Amino acid sequence: MNLPRIVIAGLSGGSGKTLVSLGVVRALARAGLAVKPCKKGPDYIDAWWLALAAGHPTTNLDPYFLGADMLRSLFWTQCGLAGGQGQPAGQSSGGARVQDAPCGFSLLSRPGPFDMAVIEGNRGLFDGRDLSGSCSTAELARILGAPVVVVMDCTKMTRTAAAIVSGLRHFEQGVRIAGVILNRTAGPRHRTVLRETIEHYTDVPVLGVLPKLTDNPIPERHMGLVSGMEHEECVAGLDRVADIMADHVDLHRLREVAASAPAQRQPIADLWSLLPGADHTAPAPSAQRDVEPQAVHHARPRIGYVHDAALWFYYEENLLALRHAGADLVRLSLLDDALWPDLDGLYLGGGFPETLAARLAANRPALDRLRGLSDAGLPIYAECGGFMVLGRSIVMDGTEHPMANIFPVRTVFHPKPQGLGYVDATAVRDNPFHPVGAPFRGHEFHYSRCVPCDTPTAEGTAEPDCASSGPATLPVCALLLTAQSGHVTGMGEGRDGLLHNNTLAAYTHIFAPAVPHWAPAMVRAARGFRSGRPA
Structure with a gap:
């Protein structure tokens, strides 16, 4: 069982991995590929944008919530490749696409088929909950057997970038750094120096070099990206990011990296049949959509x-x-x-x-x-x-x-x-x-x-009076x-x-x-x- 797949990770939060993930997913979807978006969770907002970019709901994958076997089962189930449910890419599975629903949200009655999965990481690649990096993006990549593409903020950096890539490459066994995308580069000379030093000192290919953007096409708020439901230009923003990726990232090589992901053993059953309380008398998947308010089952x-x-x-x-x-x-x-x-x-x-x-x-x-x-x-x-x-x-x-x-x-x-x-x-x-x-x-x-x-x-306001000694039960x-x-x-x-x-x-x-x-x-x-x- 196999599906081309990559993890797009960052050196830290704010490195640009979300923008790159959105642009790559959108560019591939515009090229006609069925892309399964995933997000190293927990996350709602980035996941919403990824779904809008792909035209398919996002699956959240979090090693804190699920062990390795269940994570793999969830991933392959939602990719339509668990328990014998897989179909060749290009055949309809009866699932609604995201853009068919108001506010860009929909559920697939049966997931897939997909040509490729793009998994956006969380924070820095190796950042986890403890000294060993448990629940990190790197751990998720190992569990799924997915090659990692790292987005690097190269602001005011040249040769040091090669040292960082070398360190990433050798830091943890079982994590394959299959490429880097250099972000926020200053100009042609800066880009040339970065590319040459990384490719001279390491065996990690540079898959893209992005310029500094004068503005963010996708606005942010205190919890991350702004919801597209508040942003009238959300689709135009995604298309702009996709244009940037198409101009500055080698999408063909990126797909080759994804295709290099090794095959994994197919789960014997999809995730839902493994969970207690599943209703095995439920209607066929084609009927499992939201019912009309007046409908009666x-x-x-x-x-x-x-x-x-x-x-x-x-x-x-x-x-x-x-x-x-x-x-x-x-x-x-x-x-x-x-x-x-x-x-x-x-x-x-x-x-x-x-x-x-x-x-x-x-x-x-x-x-x-x-x-x-x-x-x-x-x-x-x-x-x-x-x-x-x-x-x-x-x-x-x-x-x-x-x-x-x-x-x-x-x-x-x-x-x-x-x-x-x-x-x-x-x-x-x-x-x-x-x-x-x-x-x-x-x-x-x-x-x-x-x-x-x-x-x-407090007098004259609805705010609580923190200085008051009154009861608060x-x-x-x-x-x-x-x-x-x-x-x-x-x-x-x-x-x-x-x-x-x-x-x-x-x-x-x-x-x-x-x-x-x-x-x-x-x-x-x-x-x-x-x-x-x-x-």
Whole structure:
């Protein structure tokens, strides 16, 4: 079993690997190749842009969440080459392409076929969680048997670049540095010196030499790249980056490097059949798309997921896991006045609700609908931005925006991250989604802080009065978090997950293949609600 594949890595964050990855994927897709984009996770925004560039959803690959065997199974499953599901490139698999869906988001009913996979790394190539570099981009490359192309920021550097490449080449066994792309070069002489020294002192080919760009075609914000849903010129920006790559990167040699990736043993089954709770009576893949709001599939519970410009952080694998556990999915929005169908469950992902807080607050019928569904016992699972919408209000720049008021907390935004990193979580209260005592892994990244509504506010503002000695009691939480990297707080002091009836809302994001109990539990809860029995 084989598929041409490369890892595009950097020396550090900000080296230009994301821009190169987007441009390469877009250029290859424009040339007619079916490119499978992957991202060394966790990541939503870069993954969204990669999907838009390729025309196919991005698969997140993270050695922290999954062991080597499961990572390989996930990769080959999502490439359409596990469990005998592979097809020759060029044949249709019935999956929707990203550009066919509003906001550029879609799920493939069956992945593939693909001509090539491009895997964007994370931070520096060898940067991991510990001294041995565990969970690094290099480790992922070893697991997948993928050659690595390194993007180097060559600002004010010449011969030293060769020393760096030589060091990369010999630093870690099992990682094949198959090429470099030199970024931010100053001019023709600078480029010539860089290329000649690297190719003289090392056996690593220079696959491209990029000039300094006067501006970034893809804008950035505090969490990385700006969402294309906010950026009207996103497609034009991607095409501009693709033009730059086509002019300055040898795409033919890049494809040759990808084709040199060794064959790997085919997993005996696709990932979804290996996870507990899979519904083996599910419809054929061609039918596994979002159902129309008015459609009825009596045998399968209907779970809605809000996907709009406010909430759109969803791992494709989370939605696929719900489908494979037996649910039909319905895409919904909190930003319009469209009626919702009868639901058996609801999933609210993360996003940037703070950027549309005034608009969300103005749509009182939608927020009241959320409160009514929660009060009625509908199973609702909310992550980060979704949790913020379920609180009493969002406070942004001193202005308070009323939300659904399911939980007696406000989420107050700060200039710096209030929670960032991987977590190990354990459920400590009964809930429909996570068994008590069952550990699972997740991550968080948020600039807001959860503030109980009994916290006093400073005079003339909605901001909490930090100098006040008044009481501030956080509601009892369902989850306990242990920080594995970064600065992790949850809702405070390592606690996370507020409960109301069958609604669980937390800052923690999960990745369904790493939390195999989650999707079957949510579908069971939805079936219970549908039948009128307690979930």
